[in-house]
Amino acid sequence: MQLKRFSLASTAAVVAGLVTALGPTATAAQADPTDVTLPVGAISQLVVDGAHGHIFFAAGAEGILVTDLAGKTVATMTSEQDADGMALSADGRKLYVGLGTAHAIAAIDTGTLTESARYPVAGGLAPSSVAVSGGKLWFSYAGAHPSDPTGIGSVDIGAATPTAVVNPVQQHWYTAPLLAASPAAPGRLVIGDQSGSSGGGDDSARVGVYDVSSGAPVASAKPIFVATLNDMAITPDGRQLVLASAEPTTGMTVLNHRVFRLADLAEVGAYPGSLDSAPDSVAISPNGTVAAGSFTSNSDVAGVYAAGDTAPVNLYFFARDMHLGNRGLAWGPGGSELFAVTRDRFATQSVLHIFKDDPQQAKTSARLQAPVGVVPGTAFTIRGALDTSHTFSGSPVVKVTRTSAADHRPVQLPDVRASWDLGRFAFTDTVPTNGLYSYQISYAGDAVHTAASATTTVDVRVVTALGIATNARSYAYGATATITAHLGTTRDSRRVSIYAQPNGGAKVLVRTGTVDAHGNLAGFYRVTGSTTLSAVFAGDSGYRPSTASSSVGGYAGMQEALRGYYTSAWSGSTLYRVYHHAAGPQFTVTVSPGKASQCVVFDVQRYWSGAWHDLGRSACTKLDTASTTVLQLTPGLPVGALYRIDATYVRSSTDTANLSTTGAWQYFAIRA
Incomplete structure (x- = not known):
């Protein structure tokens, strides 16, 4: 049981401000199953090796983390210190990694996940980004200090003894640049400064394309300048x-x-x-x-x-x-x-x-709205829509099929086109006889939209009147609701079922029976919270099944009690609990059904000048695991003063079962 303490010695602000709610702290929602916490800190790059089903993560001082495509750790290569930029070889058999403070580039065998070669970079230079182009492995580097040279180098990986060679210092690289290459652009290497001033004006980083087919980078286009370069990629067509x-x-x-x-x-x-x-x-x-x-x-x-x-x-x-x-x-x-x-x-x-869910395509869903009250031989319209987050480039084709429950033979109806903006469509049909008819629509999808389909059933039968009513719209906790179902004209069945389903609970059968001569069937249900009531007619040979629903609200149960008094006294029909001046009244509230961690607020009034006056409302006070909270008032209240106090359960957005509920006033007096 939790105790909340505050003083009534002054005004409403004191009342509201000194109630301390002590309750359970909120917990974060569980991560989505496709989110995997990795056993490393910051990561500078990830590379996917589809052939072996691995993902490589460059984790700086922690080396290289290797997982499978589901994020499960396969290996941690701690010997690859200060791992930074990474690139796969053209055949995918090697992963090249720039090792900054190790002053080298490592070659990792992607099949065995072991280091197969290491190419030291002389001069204490720190390799960073790497790329493969023109038969060479290219790398960018920086020195240990800002004044040290910055630029690019290469390794002739096809040589008998591959060696890291640093190109002459290029003053226009302010930092170790990013590198990008693609097999679709053979002999081309993109070099981009990540930040700084490199000749294009204040806060400009140079980005250039170079022809490296000769073994040395030669500018093939006039460079451009950006403020800060964070990443870059070449399209698959190069x-x-x-x-x-x-x-x-x-x-x-x-x-x-x-x-x-x-x-x-x-x-x-x-x-x-x-x-x-x-x-x-x-x-x-x-x-x-x-x-x-x-x-x-x-x-x-x-x-x-x-x-x-x-x-x-x-x-x-x-x-x-x-x-x-x-x-x-x-x-x-x-x-x-x-x-x-x-x-x-x-x-x-x-x-x-x-x-995983088709990231290259916008998820597309389909929906259909079947008409009701369809009469055989009369045209009716079915409306539908293709819902997607990405607008269609044209009017998508929707195929339509009708199947009768009588013979189960599909009939292909004319195609319809959905609108390009909202994806809406409609089609008209006519059926000759009574029965159930299933309509299925299908959309084949395109390069950026997933396929979609939907089915609906048209019931070509007459709808009868069906209603449900209660003797009140909301009920005290545990009160009994009188429910009346009313059934209109039918052909050969007069049976109705009444159901009740508390919010968040299971649907229960209240009563099934034959309606009386007036078409009514009554049932009774004890309400403990907001409840959906429904009347169900199963249908017959001439009338369609139907359901009517109604909702009633249910208040929470409030059990309130003053404690710690030494006697009680009646004033007319009002019962007062009497406290000594030196005693602190204690007010206990229990809410039903259980509302652990939900809020209760307290209202306090004092009687003077012939009327009750508000002293204020407390802040939210959370209920404990027993759905109870106790308010302890401070001793020393004025002798002769008359007070009353009550509690209100404040329904939160997470409570769909009960309405906000205020209890009854509890009265107390202070004597010497």
């Missing part, structure tokens, strides 16, 4: 480059993942971001679908776009306290899954998010 880069802005701004032609770095498009967003990651699936990640002031988001489309097919929002890292997105084999890595603000915990 023609375009998508940047996740922030630009200098002020205020609430929509920032895009910008698209450039790889041949000349001309800007050719963008994938729009959300309000106040900053692009931080990008990944492109084998069919060109773009996953574009952004940081926002509310929650980080990953948008999925069909190639060249400006409207997202899917949007995935992450928890507000978890941030999508730079280079934090990757596609699974064939684009069947999208992987994302977020971290907490302290970079001590990382979470892998696995999106």
Whole structure:
């Protein structure tokens, strides 16, 4: 039993402010099953090895974490210290990793998950990003101090003795740049400064495309400049480059993942971001679908776009306290899954998010609305819709089939087209005889929409009148409701069933029987909470089954008692509990049914000048596990004062069973 203490020695503010609610703390909801907490802190990049079913995570000082595609840990390679950038070889048999403070690039055998080679980088330089192009492994590097040289180097991995060679210092790289390459763009290497000033103006980072087919990088296009480069990727056709880069802005701004032609770095498009967003990651699936990640002031988001489309097919929002890292997105084999890595603000915990439900397609569902009261031989209309988060590019074709329950023979009806904007459609049909007719519609889907289907049944029978009524709309806890079902004209059945279903509870049969001469059937039900009542007619040869429903509210049970008094006294019909001046009245409240952790508030009034006056209402006081709370008033109340107190159970959004309920006033007096 919990004790809440406050003083009534002054005004309402004191009453409201000094009641301390002591209750259970809220617990966070369980993570989605596709969210996996990883056993490492910050992650700088993830790479998916579809051939072996592995995901590699570069975890800095913690080395490389390897999991399967479900996020289950397979290995932790702690010897790969300060792992940063990673890239698979063209045949997928090797994973190259830049090891910053180890001053080397490691080659990992993706089959055995062991280090097969290590290429030291001389001069104490720290390798960072890596990429394979032109028959060489390229890497970026930085020194131990800001004044140390920064640039790129290469390893001729086809040589008899591969050796890391540092290219001459290139002054236009302010930091160790990011590298990107693609088999679809042979001999091309994209180099992008992550931040700083590199020749394009204040706060500008250079991004350039280089021809490395000769073994040395030669600029093939005029460079562009961005404020901060967080990630970049080349499209599967090798023609375009998508940047996740922030630009200098002020205020609430929509920032895009910008698209450039790889041949000349001309800007050719963008994938729009959300309000106040900053692009931080990008990944492109084998069919060109773009996953574009952004940081926002509310929650980080990953948008999925069909190639060249400006409207997202899917949007995935992450928890507000978890941030999508730079280079934090990757596609699974064939684009069947999208992987994302977020971290907490302290970079001590990382979470892998696995999106499996057709991330490259907008989920599409179908619905149908069948008419009622259909008469044989008379045309009727069935309406429906294709629901999706991504607008259709044209009017999608919907196929329609009708099947009669009598002969089960499907009849193909003419195709209909849904509207491109809302996906709505309608079709008209006529049936010759009574019976049940099933209509099925199907949509085949397209490149960015999943297939969808729906079925509905048209009941070509007459509907009779059916109603349900109660003798009140709400009931005290445990009161008995009188329920009356009324059935209209039928052909050969006059039986009705009455059901009651408390909110959150099971449906129970109240009564089944034949209605009287007036078409009525009565039943009785004890109400302990808000309840849905229903009358059901099963139908007969001439009339359709039907159901009528009504809801009644149920108040909570309030058991209130004053304790600690030394005597009682009546004043007319009012019972007062009498306390000594030095005693502190104690008020106990129990709420039924159990409402642990729910709120009760207290109201206190004092009598003077011929009327009761409010002293105030307390703050929320939570009920304990026994659904009870105790309010302890402080001693020293004025001698001769008359008080009354009651409690109100305040229904929360999580309580669908009972209405807010106020108990009865409890009266007490103070004597010397």
